[in-house]
Amino acid sequence: MGKVISAMSISVDGYVGAADPEQWWPVHERLHGWVFGLAAWRSRQNMEGGAHTVSSDLVAEEFAGTGAYVLGRNMFDYGQEPWGEKPPFQAPVFVPTHRPREPLTRIGTTFTFVTEGIEAALKLAREAAGDKNVFVSGGASIVQQCIRAGLLDELHLHQTPVLLGAGIRLWDDIGTDWKDLQPTRVTAADGVTHLYYGFDNTQK
Template sequence: MNEGIARVPVPKEIVMGEVIARLAMSLDGYIAGPESGREHPLGIGGERLHSWVFGLRTFRRMQGMEGGLTGPDDDLIAEHVRRPGAVVMGHGMYVTGEVPWGDEPPFHAPVYVVTHHARPSVPKKGGTTFHFVTEGPERALELARQAAGEKDVSLAGGADLVQQFIRAGLLDELLLHVVPVLACGGRRLFDNLGDQHIEWEKTQVLDSPEVTHIRLRARRTVS
């Protein structure tokens, strides 16, 4: 036994979570209706893309309400709520309503807002603090990863931000809730991706009367 030899500890491998996004989408590929903005955060008629979630137990709990439906749809939402340790969103999604996200937003985690407008962080009730990042989406992701530790980082949207992450190969998982309606206008998810050929692996399909959930993983990007 070599008692005189000092044992050098082997550094543990740094484990990071994944970058995930969850979006409701119409059959014709829109995630918001026409004229989306401060007055119409989901676009005109965009609420229809999310009506299936309003009665679920997990959604109601996030809004401070009791009761709600359980089952596979609710299980899927509950899983996505548990996974993130931090959130990244675009400035357009932050500035919804007169008081962005109210007094107690549903994130309960640090949120990094990609913006051109520097400003102090905004703490809210329930563990959410909005931080404003002017150095671009990759810097926002870096800060979010540091905050999340081993947990995932969630992209809250909007479409422009998700597109930037897809183009840069930074999105690991995309969970789509496909609602059987035609929006016929608005914000389309898969625009502005350039000439890349992006392949996805379908890892889960869950069908219910109001919505079909499709979980995808990016496999490779070919220019």
């Protein structure tokens, strides 16, 4: 069985998005700009070209190792239209939500909406992924839920060299218990540092 992994682009002071709607796009571009020109990312967006760099290799590795995704409902609602008929996931996607709806099938991907909570969504995703990993793709709230409940095996932080000072902070609402992490990989790249951690879940 694979691992449950999440990855987030994050500022040095721990922010993963903007709380102010007017700042959403500038913050999004600053945090995620490192990925937009990569060959591996562009290929999954049905785009040609892109740079073949160490960051592209790491993104390709994440895509190749993933057999299913868990995705927050807000992220689905925002992405459904721009993703179009061939979303970038190319694997089953499970969406925890309080708003039930029928599964949505697109080229290479079926979105299944799970009303029984994050653990139920992860259970279905593990079954669908087989020997591959389950990737918790965000947004911040669903990753926080997983950290709080001790459901992640690995957390990949793509840290961009900026101090935002305000916004949606990943480290809020993750519970008060200690969570021991094991650094497994640090890779410095152009405009981003990739920090990979494993969780010590032996006491779960």
